[in-house]
Amino acid sequence: MLNFLIAFIVGTITPVPLNVFYQVPLIYCGMISVVIFGVIYFLLSRRTMNKVTELVRSSQHDMQANRAERALSTLQEGFKYAKWQFYVKGQINAQIGTLLYLKKDFAKAMPYLEKSIVRHWVAMCMLAVCYMKRNNPTKMALTFEKAIAASRKEAFIWNLYAYCQNKIGERDSAIATLKKGIKKLKGSEGLEASLAALENGKRMKMEYYGDIWYQFHLEKPGAIIKKQTKAAQGRRKMPRM
Numbered sequence: 001m002l003n004f005l006i007a008f009i010v011g012t013i014t015p016v017p018l019n020v021f022y023q024v025p026l027i028y029c030g031m032i033s034v035v036i037f038g039v040i041y042f043l044l045s046r047r048t049m050n051k052v053t054e055l056v057r058s059s060q061h062d063m064q065a066n067r068a069e070r071a072l073s074t075l076q077e078g079f080k081y082a083k084w085q086f087y088v089k090g091q092i093n094a095q096i097g098t099l100l101y102l103k104k105d106f107a108k109a110m111p112y113l114e115k116s117i118v119r120h121w122v123a124m125c126m127l128a129v130c131y132m133k134r135n136n137p138t139k140m141a142l143t144f145e146k147a148i149a150a151s152r153k154e155a156f157i158w159n160l161y162a163y164c165q166n167k168i169g170e171r172d173s174a175i176a177t178l179k180k181g182i183k184k185l186k187g188s189e190g191l192e193a194s195l196a197a198l199e200n201g202k203r204m205k206m207e208y209y210g211d212i213w214y215q216f217h218l219e220k221p222g223a224i225i226k227k228q229t230k231a232a233q234g235r236r237k238m239p240r241m
Contacts, residue, residue, distance in 0.1 A: 002084045003044040011037030048085040052078050090117030101126045121151040132164045155188045156209050163204050
């Protein structure tokens with residue numbers, strides 16, 4: 001990318017006069033070259049990423065104000081920085097894919113999510129859910145595994161993975177996933193609660209994770225309230241004599 005190339009060229013050329021005109025040993029010129037390259041690359045990368053971050057913040061502000069189309073347009077501008085810095089394209093794709101998914105425009109979201117950076121675990125999880133909805137359990141599992149490999153300490157990924165496995169009828173696999181997650185993240189109340197629920201033949205209570213769960217559009221807050229109300233009414237109902 002251009003930032004790397006510029007830093008490399010400047011770092012390589014700058015020490016040359018020191019050796020030619022001042023007879024500075026090559027080993028010291030090499031050390032100076034590495035330092036110059038590192039400093040310049042750091043500064044150029046930070047400048048580029050600051051611009052990308054500003055675009056993302058602006059798009060988030062637009063989303064909060066219900067200006068989704070404007071938010072998408074703002075994020076699209078970020079692609080012009082892809083040639084300057086590594087991974088920028090993947091980050092922008094992740095942001096756009098996530099935004100479209102939140103709008104429930106799953107068909108348009110998928111191409112962006114598929115080109116997302118793996119470290120954006122929310123985008124990867126959304127992609128996995130899309131595969132599940134398209135009856136592609138193999139790609140669903142592979143995508144979840146990638147998300148876990150990049151963000152092992154995110155308990156929600158393990159829980160969502162197990163939820164999707166259970167939803168497609170792979171209850172035993174879901175239990176195995178939760179047990180594996182608990183080994184990695186000891187003391188995770190969410191994982192332990194989900195494991196206990198599945199082992200007892202009950203539904204996983206994903207509402208434990210709040211908004212981050214609802215943004216995947218797998219369950220509506222209203223639906224859960226209705227279930228809880230119905231259950232409460234059932235408990236209060238007096239038995240017939």
